[in-house]
Amino acid sequence: MVLSATESPPATIPHRLSMKGITKRFPGVLANDNVSFDVRPGEVHALLGENGAGKTTLMNILYGIYQADSGSMSINGKPVQFRSPKDAMREGIGLVAQHFHLARRHSVAENIGLGLGGTHFFYPVRALETQIKTLGETYGLAVDPKAKVWQLSPGEQQRVEILKALIQGAKILILDEPTSVLTPQEAESLFAVLRRMRAEGEAVIFISHKLDEVMEIADRITVLRKGAVVTSMDKAEASPELLAQHMMGKAVAPLRPKTKPPVAKNVLELKNVSVKNKRGMNALKSVSFELHHGEILGVAGVAGNGQAELIEILTGLHQPNEGQIMLDGKDITSLNAKGLFEAGVAHIPEDRNHMGVVPSMTVSENLVLRQYRYPPFVQMGLLNWAKVNSFAQSSIKDYQIATPSRDTLTRLLSGGNVQKVILARELSGEPRLVVAAHPTYGLDVSATALTHDLLLKQRERGAGVLLVSEDLDELLKLADRILVLFAGELMGVVDAATTSRETIGLLMVGRRAAA
Amino acid sequence: MELDLILNTIARALAFSTPLLWAALGEIYAERSGVVNLGVEGMMVMGAVVGFMVGQATGIPYLALLVAALVGALMGLAHAFFSITLNANQFVSGLALTIFGLGLSGLLGRSYVGQPLQVPMKSVTVPFLSDIPLLGQALFTDQKLLTYAGLIVALLLYFVLNYTRWGMTLRSVGESPRAADTAGIPVNRVRYIAVAFGGLLAGVAGAYLSLAYRPSWGEGMTNGMGWIALALTIFALWDPLRAIGASFLFGAFFYLSFTKLQTVIAPELLTMMPYIMTIVALTVIALGQGKRAFGAPEALGLPYHRGER
Numbered sequence: 001m002v003l004s005a006t007e008s009p010p011a012t013i014p015h016r017l018s019m020k021g022i023t024k025r026f027p028g029v030l031a032n033d034n035v036s037f038d039v040r041p042g043e044v045h046a047l048l049g050e051n052g053a054g055k056t057t058l059m060n061i062l063y064g065i066y067q068a069d070s071g072s073m074s075i076n077g078k079p080v081q082f083r084s085p086k087d088a089m090r091e092g093i094g095l096v097a098q099h100f101h102l103a104r105r106h107s108v109a110e111n112i113g114l115g116l117g118g119t120h121f122f123y124p125v126r127a128l129e130t131q132i133k134t135l136g137e138t139y140g141l142a143v144d145p146k147a148k149v150w151q152l153s154p155g156e157q158q159r160v161e162i163l164k165a166l167i168q169g170a171k172i173l174i175l176d177e178p179t180s181v182l183t184p185q186e187a188e189s190l191f192a193v194l195r196r197m198r199a200e201g202e203a204v205i206f207i208s209h210k211l212d213e214v215m216e217i218a219d220r221i222t223v224l225r226k227g228a229v230v231t232s233m234d235k236a237e238a239s240p241e242l243l244a245q246h247m248m249g250k251a252v253a254p255l256r257p258k259t260k261p262p263v264a265k266n267v268l269e270l271k272n273v274s275v276k277n278k279r280g281m282n283a284l285k286s287v288s289f290e291l292h293h294g295e296i297l298g299v300a301g302v303a304g305n306g307q308a309e310l311i312e313i314l315t316g317l318h319q320p321n322e323g324q325i326m327l328d329g330k331d332i333t334s335l336n337a338k339g340l341f342e343a344g345v346a347h348i349p350e351d352r353n354h355m356g357v358v359p360s361m362t363v364s365e366n367l368v369l370r371q372y373r374y375p376p377f378v379q380m381g382l383l384n385w386a387k388v389n390s391f392a393q394s395s396i397k398d399y400q401i402a403t404p405s406r407d408t409l410t411r412l413l414s415g416g417n418v419q420k421v422i423l424a425r426e427l428s429g430e431p432r433l434v435v436a437a438h439p440t441y442g443l444d445v446s447a448t449a450l451t452h453d454l455l456l457k458q459r460e461r462g463a464g465v466l467l468v469s470e471d472l473d474e475l476l477k478l479a480d481r482i483l484v485l486f487a488g489e490l491m492g493v494v495d496a497a498t499t500s501r502e503t504i505g506l507l508m509v510g511r512r513a514a515a
Numbered sequence: 516m517e518l519d520l521i522l523n524t525i526a527r528a529l530a531f532s533t534p535l536l537w538a539a540l541g542e543i544y545a546e547r548s549g550v551v552n553l554g555v556e557g558m559m560v561m562g563a564v565v566g567f568m569v570g571q572a573t574g575i576p577y578l579a580l581l582v583a584a585l586v587g588a589l590m591g592l593a594h595a596f597f598s599i600t601l602n603a604n605q606f607v608s609g610l611a612l613t614i615f616g617l618g619l620s621g622l623l624g625r626s627y628v629g630q631p632l633q634v635p636m637k638s639v640t641v642p643f644l645s646d647i648p649l650l651g652q653a654l655f656t657d658q659k660l661l662t663y664a665g666l667i668v669a670l671l672l673y674f675v676l677n678y679t680r681w682g683m684t685l686r687s688v689g690e691s692p693r694a695a696d697t698a699g700i701p702v703n704r705v706r707y708i709a710v711a712f713g714g715l716l717a718g719v720a721g722a723y724l725s726l727a728y729r730p731s732w733g734e735g736m737t738n739g740m741g742w743i744a745l746a747l748t749i750f751a752l753w754d755p756l757r758a759i760g761a762s763f764l765f766g767a768f769f770y771l772s773f774t775k776l777q778t779v780i781a782p783e784l785l786t787m788m789p790y791i792m793t794i795v796a797l798t799v800i801a802l803g804q805g806k807r808a809f810g811a812p813e814a815l816g817l818p819y820h821r822g823e824r
Binding site: 063065084085086089095097100101102103104105106110111113114115116119120121122123124125164 | 678679680681683684686687690691693694695696697698699700813821
């Protein structure tokens, strides 16, 4: 193991934080195995690893949420022990969690003032409001202190979390998967904030499994795999390929090459489709497009510009207010979710734990959640468990679902394996159309690779794939064409092979290229 | 004659609203911390019987009130222990508290049934204000001190909740215990205090009945007031200030169900009104855009454990 204590220049830059030999066991899992990790002031140190590699456990130990079974920590050379987040905060550690710790109905100032020593007993937030504004200007974290948190976008909520940590006097800021909820633009401005903090001498721990952002922002990178440190290196020595190898422990399998061009025959056709959302606003405005057999059509756009509604009308969760949807020439506009499934539409939903599976049911049951009402799984109204189980067994094998058994409750599976259960169920029936919503969101590298491979397989089989994603790289890599939505309007459809990120970026903010 | 009836109704509604207000204020604080306590009825009735017993033994009604309040707080602590520490279902624990309170109070008070209280709480007539024409007679003549104290406590609790650090702490624990925990706030300790405080006020509410409103003891003398207080908590949208008006309204319905009005409207319909109005209020909020601003505390009814997502 590489211990940076020996590498760093002694005395000149003392470590802001040093964790040594941290081990943490949970029942049946060794979450952290003798992990050593340190951060210097004025440094962004990335903690890179797949889901379940032990990054979040390590940070929870640092933040006093868990206590390590063994190992030691010191801050500025002084040994410390944290029994609660309060202890950690007192030593200058701030955490911006992946799921924000904010009271949504309270104002920004109330959230920031919470638990802050030195606030006045009466009207505790009044004096804070100016402090929030000044600090916001210093770091580029502008947010209205009087606004209620539920009125803010995820990017703004994250700013509140960062401001909260800074006002509490954080000298070491932990960011857990900070870009997972951000649009590309918001992520860019987060990086600008982090660069300013680095310049101010703050220490930042940046947890991520996205290689490109780690390469963009980090000064040093520590890679965790299966709870242990694989390597720790300066960015200058790192490359995305090298990091991916360290993360996965094996070379990344190359993408399945696209062998066949799409067939010039429509599997899906939308004609002037308009949809009103829950608030009665037009979420999709007279959208028309075609999707061919054997084609992956990407859908790009900043979150909230009509993608969610597009998915809903294509999977029967919502009916369009105007227009027509055709599947292989048949009108499917008014079909519900069951009807669409029978017509050959597979749905890989955005929120896999809430929409994709029933977490408290077994893997077998979830694998037939759609099919159980049709033969061979049901005969004369009775479930044929032998058929269900053999189907489950073969799905687990074919899709490499890591589960103790087919009777394990799905909620005990990791995110990547839950997604594999969904993919196995949705793709087993050889669908004509696959609607995939953010299918690799939050997945680790190997599960992402498997998902991509499966979507390409469907394309090769001749199915049409509608791939909605916020990951532009994913779209450029997989899609044949990419359509861009902005404010519910179809801004344009571009050829993925010849377009540029800039072209798509402009369309995403509503600007059509000058003709 | 008609005017007299109206003024009398107002005066009696005010007297009737007092126990509802005290109990609801306590429940509002408990629920703003995220803990539902369905044991209000049980805590009230125990307050009533213990208050009467101590009052009868000592002849000092305010000492009796204090003991009744402490008994309520103790029962609140029991609910906190079951639902927070032992992680029992809040609804089950609260219901158990009500059933327990109704049973134990009946047993304790058996020999007191039918006795008049030797020294009841005195009625007060507010000087000067009682001279105001009409309203003076309705609101400021011959009421109990606890009625006015309840109004003052409501104002005080409203201020503390919205404009002090304590209030912010309490609200945060009920809205997002995780945010509170990571801000270094001892979530469970805050909840314990809030639930015990809720019990304290429920004990006062019960003691008002047996020491002031009807200075006597009868089995089950709270007569469902604890449940009305629970409805009131929701109807007031968890706000101490709104609880004042709402308790007056519910008190009026409760009073009217005993009056000559029952020859015109079935008394059951009148006693039903608080619940119907609560359901209507909830429906209106749910239909409108106000859910985020006026709805229940987001963590209401949810236990909190550090480290779980």
